[in-house]
Amino acid sequence: MIEGFFVRSRSMHMSYTVGTYLAERLSQIGLKHHFAVAGDYNLVLLDQLLKNPSCEQVYCCNELNCGFAAEGYARANGAAAAVVTFNVGAFSALNAVGGANAENLPVILISGSPNSNDYGSGHILHHTIGIPDYDYQLEIAKKLTCAAVSITSAHDAPEKIDHVIRTALREKKPGYIEIACNVAGQPCAVPGPISAVIGHVSSDPATLQAAIAAVAAFVDAHEKPAVLIGSKTRASEAEAASIKFADALGCVVATMGAAKSFFPEDHPSYVGTFWGSASSPGVREIFDWTDSIIAIAPIFNDYSTEGWTAWPKGPNVALLDKDVVKVSDRSFDNIALSDVLEGLVAYYAEKPKKDATVVEFGRIHSTSDRIDADIAYEVAETKLTRADIQSAVQGLVTPETTIFAETGDSWFNVMRMKLPRGARVELEMQWGHIGWSVPATFGYAVGSPERRHILMVGDGSFQLTAQEVAQMTRRKLPVIIFLINNAGYTIEVEIHDGPYNNIKNWDYAAVVEAFNAQDGKGRGLRVTTSAELAEAVNVAVANTEGPTLIECVIPRDDCTSELISWGRHVASANARPPAQ
Ligand code: DPX
Ligand code: MG
16 A cells, blocks of 8 residues: 555656656657667667657667758757767767757757766776776767766756757757666656746847947948848848848848858849859859948858858958847847847838849849750750759759758759749758768658658768668658769869779669668669650659659769869868968
8 A cells, every 4th residue: 555655656746757858858849759779878768768759769770870860850840869879879970960060950969878887986888998987978079069968867867958958959059968878767857847948048138239230330331232141040040030131121132052042032132142153143243243241140161262262251241140240340249140130120121222232233144144054954865964963953843842962063053943932952061071961861851741852962972871761761751862973072073183082883773772672662763864864753753652862874074163163262272382
């Protein structure tokens, strides 16, 4: 009797474990899935996570892919989680965590860790480097995340878990939680309201007003402003406010390469991509002509500035970043970008439009540009070209489409796409890890099954992470993969060629068939003419029960002109001699 009573009262008051607490928080922040690879340090934790049916466990072939799958899921869903085992698993996943940091995505890496009794015991454990010191993984994670904790006791697990998730969501950066394998199933406190974790921090009112006044004064002092949208606009939750700002101001708007699709391309002010010589037609010229640039959440690095040759900076550039504004030698922080933009919208509501750049763009921009020429896609028994692939992808783009473009000439191909409102492009331009796109597309597709998913990936990149196509097959995800087989690392060929840019050819279509084994419905097709490509696209669209990979065979040097000119500039920047 007494024992029965004790058990009942215990379950009433202590119905959470560390693992189910974590699962509850993950599902409360909107995760319907988490990604995992099993290992003995995380098995109890995985059991605990499985108890929450509203956050499904999705498996990956390896931990690098698991991290990238979560990174892709965060792109679709705002946040993500990956669960791995100690050292051997986590070290692979940390590469993707570096990527999530570079790409401003709140991915929570959760690692199983040693039994709490083994910390400080002198015991040597498997999967470790063979020293009885278990904090080195945490120390590495601290460098790569905005918050990292080690949980070796259920007592302080709730506040540690909440701290990491809250900080990651606010900063839009990855977080790290390791949980001792014997603690994951221990009883712990009941979660409090989720508002403590997801609540927004308000802009400082005085700083906000001062920043809005400073940007308004900057714009008022110029005649020909232009707006440049950067890749942190999404992480800044400022996409909607930037459209309102563009409406109010009336000047041209361009997106940086990494921000493709972060501003609607059917907007009357939109002119295309600004990326030095790789810009859309007329865009570099209008940015040369403008007297001021309002740069919204940009990342200016060697690639995005084309080897530092197209870098908007100086007194004629106002920088409106995620929570900082820098204009006319003044700096304002602790303010949300969307609040700044909304304040400027109110300021410009009754003022005449600053549309000089729109008028001038209409004069200098020729409509008979090469993008339109490329879109004329002829189905014929001619050798397949890069332009054919670009046209085939363009033909598939709907408002519900997301195109993933891997590092390589896929970047420049996708820049040429004309996107209807709603279509999205996903790129990993800051981290630039080849192979990212296969698992990231998988994760994104898990998070957004209602969309059409297209992946453009080069042969070299595909070889890093090809296994994750098997998970698309396992989950019957109808991802359409255009694998561009140009016999090597063409982007590197254009930057600096050598024998290291040649790769072993694969029968890529056969690889996908091999992943099917007895039950998969993936399709692999190899095409060498535009007619075969057209036929393969029809097969891909009809295959709704698994991925379809179309291996597109083209000559090694058949690349975009943008890649050639961009590659030359980047090569020059790399080749600068050491300063004397
Ligand atoms: C490397 C790159 O075949 O694309 O269009 O042929 O260039 P293209 P591929 O996928 O080749 C990619 C290749 C080797 N970059 O050209 S971009 C260096 C590199 C990297 N990431 C990692 N290792 C090496 N970006 C993980
Ligand atoms: Mg290639």
